[in-house]
Amino acid sequence: MIDWATARLRCTHDSSKLFGGLVVSMNAKGEVEWQTEKRVVVEGSYSKNITVRSHTDGVIEISGNPAKFLQGHNVFGSDDLIHLINKTLDRLIALDIGLTPTQEELQKIAKGFFAVTRVDVNEHFAFNSEQSAKAYLRAIANSSNMRHRGAGQFRGDTLYFSPQSRRTVAKIYHKGDEIHSRKKEHRLHDDFLAIPELVSYATNSLRLELKILSTQLKDWELNFGYNWTLETPFYLLNKHFIDKLELSENMPIQDDVLETLPSKLRLVYSAWSGGEDLKRVLPETTFRRHRKALQQYGIDIAIVQDSKPKENIIPMISYLVVKPMGIPSWAYEKGLVA
Numbered sequence: 001m002i003d004w005a006t007a008r009l010r011c012t013h014d015s016s017k018l019f020g021g022l023v024v025s026m027n028a029k030g031e032v033e034w035q036t037e038k039r040v041v042v043e044g045s046y047s048k049n050i051t052v053r054s055h056t057d058g059v060i061e062i063s064g065n066p067a068k069f070l071q072g073h074n075v076f077g078s079d080d081l082i083h084l085i086n087k088t089l090d091r092l093i094a095l096d097i098g099l100t101p102t103q104e105e106l107q108k109i110a111k112g113f114f115a116v117t118r119v120d121v122n123e124h125f126a127f128n129s130e131q132s133a134k135a136y137l138r139a140i141a142n143s144s145n146m147r148h149r150g151a152g153q154f155r156g157d158t159l160y161f162s163p164q165s166r167r168t169v170a171k172i173y174h175k176g177d178e179i180h181s182r183k184k185e186h187r188l189h190d191d192f193l194a195i196p197e198l199v200s201y202a203t204n205s206l207r208l209e210l211k212i213l214s215t216q217l218k219d220w221e222l223n224f225g226y227n228w229t230l231e232t233p234f235y236l237l238n239k240h241f242i243d244k245l246e247l248s249e250n251m252p253i254q255d256d257v258l259e260t261l262p263s264k265l266r267l268v269y270s271a272w273s274g275g276e277d278l279k280r281v282l283p284e285t286t287f288r289r290h291r292k293a294l295q296q297y298g299i300d301i302a303i304v305q306d307s308k309p310k311e312n313i314i315p316m317i318s319y320l321v322v323k324p325m326g327i328p329s330w331a332y333e334k335g336l337v338a
Contacts, residue, residue: 001077001327002233003209004120006063007085007225008055009109015054017098039063042092046072046189052092052099060099062088063118070338073192075175075202076327078338081119081228082112087338112226116217121233122209123324124175128296130203131260134174135298137206140247146170147244161245167216170241176203197330205325210241234324265293272301 020038027033039051039061050064066084067077070091078084086109093099101109108114127133141159145151149170152159158173179188179202192198217223222232261269268290272278278301279287291301331337 001067001074001079001122002081002084002119003067003074003077003122004063004065004118004211005081005085005116006061006118008059008061008115008117009085009089010058010105010114011060011089011099011101011109012058012105013054013060013100014098015057017096018052018054018060020051020053040097042069042095042097044069044072044091046191048072050088050092052097062092067338071336073188073198073336075179075188075192075198076124076325076331076337078327079121079230079233081116081232082110082225084338085114085225086110109225112224112228114225116223116225116228117214118212119217119222119233120209120211121237122207123234123237123326124201124205124207126205126325127298128204130174130176132296132298133176133204133206137172137174139298140172140245144245144247146241147246149244161241165213167213167219168240169211169213170245171209171211173207173209175205175207178202192336195334195336197328197334198336201325201328208237208241210237212236261294261297265290265297268301269294269299272299272304275304277304 018040020040022035023038024035025033037053039053041049041051043049045068048065048068050062050066050069052063053061055061062085065074066088067074070084070087071077089099089101089109093101127136137159141152141154146161149162152161152172153163154160155163157177158171161170163169163171176199178186179193179199181187188198188202212220212222214223220236221227222236268278278290282290287301294301327337
C-alpha cells in the first residue's frame with residue numbers, strides 16, 4: 001500500500017486561505033535570512049490530518065498519509081497513487097480552503113500529471129501468531145544485514161536500515177503494537193479497535209516499509225504520478241528492500257521469547273539451541289508434535305542450530321509468505337477501504 005505521499009499539483013487556488021503561518025530565520029542583527037510558509041493542516045476521517053500549502057501561484061503541495069485521511073486508518077490501503085491523490089484532492093475541494101481547479105487541471109491530475117517528492121510504500125506479511133511475528137522481528141534484528149547498508153538498528157520498537165539516508169529508508173515493525181499506542185497519531189480509533197478482523201490483521205503480521213525521497217524518485221523516473229502503476233509499490237518494496245535483506249539460516253530467538261514458552265517446550269528448545277539434531281534423537285511423532293508447537297513462537301527445530309549462525313545467509317523472502325497479505329475481502333464488505 002501507499003502509506004505517505006507528497007505531491008505537487010497544478011491547481012488554481014486562493015493562496016491566502018492556504019497560509020498557515022511563517023517559519024523565519026534571522027541573523028544576530030535581526031535581519032531575515034530566509035522564511036517559508038507553514039502548511040495548512042486539514043482534518044479528515046476520524047481526525048486524521050493531511051497538510052496543504054501554496055507552492056507557487058498555480059501549484060499546491062499536498063503531503064500526508066492519504067489512507068489515514070480518507071479511511072481513518074492505515075492498517076491496509078490502496079496501491080493506486082493516482083487514485084489516492086485524486087480522491088484526496090476531491091475531499092479537499094469540498095472544504096472551504098480556496099481550491100478551485102479548472103476542468104483542464106482536474107483532467108490532467110486524473111491522468112497522473114503531478115510531481116511526486118516523497119512516497120512511502122509497505123506491505124504486511126502474515127505469521128501464525130502475534131508471538132511468532134514479534135519473535136521474528138527480534139531475530140531479524142540479531143541476524144540480518146541489508147546489502148550495502150549493513151545491520152539494522154532499533155529506534156523504539158521499529159527496526160531501521162540506514163535511517164539517515166536522503167534517498168530511501170527501510171524499516172520493519174509490528175503494526176499490532178502501533179494501533180494500541182498511547183500516541184494519538186498512531187493509535188487506532190476505538191471504532192476500528194472494535195473490529196476483530198482488523199485487529200487480528202495487524203497483530204499477526206509484520207509490516208515492511210520503504211520511504212522513497214525526492215532524489216531517488218528522480219533517479220528511478222518515478223517523480224511524476226503518471227509513471228506509477230498498481231504494481232509499482234510492491235515492486236519497489238521487493239526489489240529495493242526484501243530482496244536485499246539477508247538473514248542467517250538459523251535465526252536465534254531472544255530470551256524474552258523463551259520465557260513465554262511452556263516449561264515442557266523450554267527443554268526441547270534448549271536442546272535444539274545447543275545444536276542437537278532433534279529429528280534424529282526423538283521419535284517421529286514426538287518430533288512433529290514439538291515442531292508444530294514451537295513454530296507458533298517462530299522457532300523451527302527442523303533447522304539444526306550451529307555455533308556460527310551468520311555463515312549461512314539466505315534471502316529474507318524465504319521466511320515470509322511470498323504473497324503479501326494485501327487487502328482482505330471482508331475489508332471491502334465493511335467499508336474500510338477508500
